[in-house]
Amino acid sequence: MKTFQLTAEPRTDLGKKAAQALRKENKIPVVLNGGDVITLPYDKELKPGEKVVEIGNGKGLITTDLAVTQDAVRKLVYTPDIYAIELTVNGETRMAVLKDIQFHPVKDQILHIDLLEVNDKKPVAIEVPVKLEGHAEGVKAGGKL
Known part of the structure; x- marks a missing residue:
């Protein structure tokens, strides 16, 4: 699998207004899911x-709210x-895969x-497009694919 280098910055302001302000700066709100599963109540300090x-x-799940630039993700999307994305946040590198993208319905701009x-400890299921090339011997003999 190919790797893609992506640098992100953490965002502390959350919500609709903060996301709109990010988009005006040509940035995209990003959520990194799949972090550590913890037992609640969680009293340790979060990054x-x-x-x-x-x-x-x-149980609870640690998620990370980030922001990336439109230009940084263009070749990824x-x-x-x-x-496989090598995501760098504050000098720390994490491995991730693209789960979902939301586009503006008219402008075709990335909204979210x-x-x-991903890590070695748990499996991840993803959809992989399959491109068929050529003809199978069974199809040549009159079968159906």
Whole structure:
């Protein structure tokens, strides 16, 4: 799998107005999901941009709110290839994959990106496009694909 280098900055202002202000600066709000699962109540100090989302059964998930520039993600989004993203935040590197992208319905501008953090400890299921080339021997003999 190809890798893509992406640098992001943590964002502390959350909500609709903060996201609109980011977009005016030609930046995109990004959420990095798939962090550590923790037991609630969580009393340790979180890094800038991190928050705890409750997932039930007294458990929580650490997510990170980030911002990236439109130019930084252009080659990641507008390509048929699948990339493993080396995400650098405050000098710390994390591995992630692209989970979801939201586009403006008229302008086709990127509004929001969701990333999924990956590591060796848990599997990640992703959709991979398959491109068929040539003809199978069974099809040549009259079968159907």
